Amino acid sequence: MTTGILSGMTPAETAALTRRVTLLSVATAVVLVTLKLVVWLVSGSVAVMASMADSALDLVASLVTFFAVRYAVAPPDREHRFGHGKAEAFASLLQAGLVFASAALIGREAVQRLIAPEPIAREGWAIAVMVVSIVLTLGLVRAQTQVLRKTASVAVSGDRAHYFSDLASNVIALIGIASTAALGMAGLDAAAGLAIAALLVWGAVGVFREASAQLMDRELPDEARRRIVEVVRQDPRLTHVHQLRTRASGPFVHIQMHVDLDPELSLEAAHEVIDQAERRIVAAFPSADVIIHADPRGRAETHSEPFSDEDQV
Numbered sequence: 001m002t003t004g005i006l007s008g009m010t011p012a013e014t015a016a017l018t019r020r021v022t023l024l025s026v027a028t029a030v031v032l033v034t035l036k037l038v039v040w041l042v043s044g045s046v047a048v049m050a051s052m053a054d055s056a057l058d059l060v061a062s063l064v065t066f067f068a069v070r071y072a073v074a075p076p077d078r079e080h081r082f083g084h085g086k087a088e089a090f091a092s093l094l095q096a097g098l099v100f101a102s103a104a105l106i107g108r109e110a111v112q113r114l115i116a117p118e119p120i121a122r123e124g125w126a127i128a129v130m131v132v133s134i135v136l137t138l139g140l141v142r143a144q145t146q147v148l149r150k151t152a153s154v155a156v157s158g159d160r161a162h163y164f165s166d167l168a169s170n171v172i173a174l175i176g177i178a179s180t181a182a183l184g185m186a187g188l189d190a191a192a193g194l195a196i197a198a199l200l201v202w203g204a205v206g207v208f209r210e211a212s213a214q215l216m217d218r219e220l221p222d223e224a225r226r227r228i229v230e231v232v233r234q235d236p237r238l239t240h241v242h243q244l245r246t247r248a249s250g251p252f253v254h255i256q257m258h259v260d261l262d263p264e265l266s267l268e269a270a271h272e273v274i275d276q277a278e279r280r281i282v283a284a285f286p287s288a289d290v291i292i293h294a295d296p297r298g299r300a301e302t303h304s305e306p307f308s309d310e311d312q313v
Helices: 011-043 046-072 087-115 123-148 154-183 187-215 222-232 267-284
Strands: 239-249 252-261 288-296
Touching (some): 011 123, 011 154, 046 154, 087 154, 154 187, 222 239, 222 252, 267 288
């Protein structure tokens, strides 16, 4: 996510990219669900059913992401003074919950088929739909990866995690179906379903951790924090940057800090120095909301716990 934060893109540019890629995600999910539903009905493959269930939940998650990224860029209002950026993180949490549910259902069905294996009909159709799914999903994941190199969208990141799992599940399903067709062992198809369930759980944990970090206002990466300090210190009149606090909120970042200034400066001169520093930060981080508090050099009051910052920069 560091790359997206340091990309220097404006909120409008970020919004345009995330809107396009989420629309592509929804369209891909619709195609995959339709194909897999048809083939599952004619083949009875557990692996195809598992992959179809995954794609169906991906469709729901993609729709949530589709609307979340649009809501997240809405301007602040009277009830949300810091904007609506965390809608993306809430969307990611929902995605994680859907993936966990999908894994549970797939795992139960796979265990039942392991106990009572059933043959797969029309394996060729099942294999064909898995190949198509792999190609389409790979294209979508590539597009999402390109967007994430330019943005820090946690919602798109969560959606991509879904489709990484979907890509892996398609490959495993293909292996299970092909092995069953070649070796005549129906249990291999169910075993592939269990492997898919395990992959889904792993992916959901990653999505949950990333969304939780944003909801808990985790600091920006060290690289971004160092860049902020470098930008502030371009003016030698600003020294001893401390109490630096940062957080991400969807496509936006919030930055606040204390800096030392010459106590002999007039209020107007001090205001101009701070204002210039804020403009430099916004130039480097176009989606940033910046607050800088000036302390008289050598006379700053000790900040009380729990918000004192021993790690001053």
